[in-house]
Ligand SMILES: Nc1ncnc2c1ncn2[C@@H]1O[C@H](COP(=O)(O)OP(=O)(O)OP(=O)(O)O)[C@@H](O)[C@H]1O
């Protein structure tokens with residue numbers, strides 16, 4: 001294999017945070033026009049390394065060479081001018097401003113009087129959006145977009161800098177099949193123009209599809225770099241977790257009992273209509289569909305986060321009126337939301353508070369005060385059970401890696417001891433090892449007789465875990481399928497795109 | 504190297520406490536009179552009124568709110584309490600034919616009015632969704648107006664001796680205002696750190712949407728946050744009235760800003776979800792020591808204001824750097 005000349009060399013990078021050694025001497029080389037994948041467990045240090053690269057964090061020690069020159073002590077703005085742009089793992093759109101202002105934030109085109117030139121901005125935005133095939137008016141407010149579309153805008157933004165190196169930190173975690181393919185098309189186009197890409201993902205299948213080389217991280221160190229065609233999936237996983245993996249989807253058939261949750265003709269004024277299904281005790285009920293099909297909205301409505309216009313929900317045969325999440329929780333429901341940052345984490349609060357928020361009732365002392373010791377014990381139990389990687393319980397959750405934040409939220413809802421658990425993209429941004437752990441947990445919960453309703457864009461996950469699957473297309477249910485080994489991703493996709501419709 | 508980092512960490516974490524200590528040590532060296540027990544008790548007494556406001560303000564700011572009306576609420580509570588606590592010997596009586604009431608009546612009246620005004624703030628913010636800044640700005644002028652109407656603009660004076668005791672008496676040698684302040688510190692600390700209400704207040708301030716999804720009754724929390732703030736204003740009103748043995752409607756104007764300043768100097772973050780009761784106490788002490796010290800040194804009061812402003816800004820800059828380092 002020919003030697004690639006390198007655009008980027010990161011040599012022996014170390015990065016310490018108070019109490020945490022996030023990077024312990026990392027090396028990374030990226031060639032011109034190369035798609036270089038980074039993989040590794042949650043908290044391995046991938047995002048941290050990238051944040052060092054774009055000048056967001058100063059490195060503790062080490063050397064960075066970019067385009068043949070040593071660079072250090074630079075700001076993110078300087079990194080952009082040098083040609084390094086990044087799509088962040090955690091989105092931070094300016095919600096109440098239009099797409100176009102988000103795209104050109106900080107480099108708004110000006111007219112000759114020095115005022116912002118909105119027409120020019122609009123035209124340029126249109127072009128960029130066309131390039132990534134996102135069919136939205138640039139004047140649409142960000143807040144009206146789905147997470148997937150926000151992600152596409154973010155991608156558009158990174159591209160529009162004409163960077164030499166584009167870092168994509170889990171760009172696909174909020175995307176479905178279709179957009180993912182669009183993203184790959186964009187990446188291939190960039191590559192043919194000589195742009196280098198660093199691609200971080202927990203979806204290993206993607207890496208085989210798009211990457212030239214892959215670097216595996218473990219515990220703040222790189223444990224190997226290889227050409228992708230010289231590795232198998234299992235080899236990568238073994239490198240990542242330092243041992244071989246047991247089965248990915250540990251789904252064992254559970255005792256399926258009587259019907260617990262019954263949804264009849266549920267409609268929302270905008271997002272979906274006439275949704276009917278039931279979920280039994282011990283059952284895992286998957287909801288599949290493309291982004292924007294209304295899957296999230298359906299479960300949000302059941303949980304009381306959105307008002308319904310008609311239809312009914314029964315629990316154990318009894319009609320319930322759930323008007324807000326408090327009612328939902330009172331009816332022993334739990335809800336792991338899709339958008340971690342917006343509706344999940346309390347960024348500045350500790351891991352313990354984040355887990356305990358809906359659960360303080362369990363930890364009251366005799367005189368009605370919160371018993372902090374009991375909270376600590378309770379939280380620690382889950383930290384161990386699902387292996388949350390955090391230096392301490394009172395570490396602010398914003399300092400945890402994305403995957404570990406997700407695990408904390410999982411712990412929050414598990415602790416409420418729900419009968420019905422809604423999981424919206426439960427393994428988004430979670431590494432393979434932890435994913436298997438979460439699947440194990442879900443299976444265990446089902447085994448304990450809980451109902452699980454899982455929305456997921458990852459078809460292997462849907463097929464690997466569900467007992468039954470509802471497929472939605474544009475707000476309508478198109479299929480209600482019994483899972484079986486014969487059921488394929490293709491079949492589900494046919495329902496999801498509306499080509500097949502049983503109702 | 505490691506050692507130095509640790510020191511730096513401690514310094515940034517407890518920076519404001521060091522500032523306080525340095526101020527105290529410096530003052531004691533410059534002016535021996537600063538060091539006297541009497542002066543120390545004096546400093547504590549002086550900060551008790553806005554110190555109590557700062558306690559409530561901490562709860563408010565942790566919930567990502569603000570309350571500009573507390574000075575006015577204090578004044579309203581004070582004139583009402585005072586009007587019910589006049590002695591028979593008063594030359595101008597508010598309620599002409601009323602005989603002396605037991606002290607508990609004006610106290611409860613003051614607290615109740617405070618809590619009610621706070622509840623109005625909380626209700627407006629929680630149920631109409633208008634920003635706290637606007638709701639409390641409105642209440643600020645409304646309560647002040649009521650205080651003036653109630654008194655026709657005149658002071659209410661000559662109060663019963665037990666009122667005087669609250670302001671100037673001592674319990675085990677400690678001035679009563681300081682005793683009340685200490686009690687309020689303990690109550691607020693427990694409220695914020697050891698009750699579900701407190702934990703949920705942090706959650707609401709940290710991420711209101713996530714709090715809602717987690718089943719927190721956000722409206723109820725906000726209602727109680729401002730009600731507690733109002734209650735603190737009521738308590739402060741009683742202390743203030745006791746200290747001056749009178750009340751007048753123009754009282755405590757600008758105290759809301761002193762309370763916000765104390766809270767902020769103590770490291771409570773305006774972006775919500777971060778704050779401690781100890782911070783509010785230290786912040787109030789810093790202001791009090793500074794004022795006392797500058798007065799002893801004979802620094803002109805206009806200049807004092809400038810220094811105070813600078814201190815507030817610097818404290819917040821330092822505090823933000825502390826948080827930035829963590830991120
Ligand atoms: N600002 C910070 N302060 C303290 N610790 C931090 C901070 N940022 C990251 N860390 C820690 O550094 C380690 C590496 O985190 P990083 O986000 O780089 O992981 P990652 O490989 O991107 O994981 P994921 O796949 O979950 O996104 C983690 O242990 C994390 O807790």
Ligand SMILES: [Mg+2]
Nearest residue numbers: 047089401402
């Ligand atoms: Mg990451």
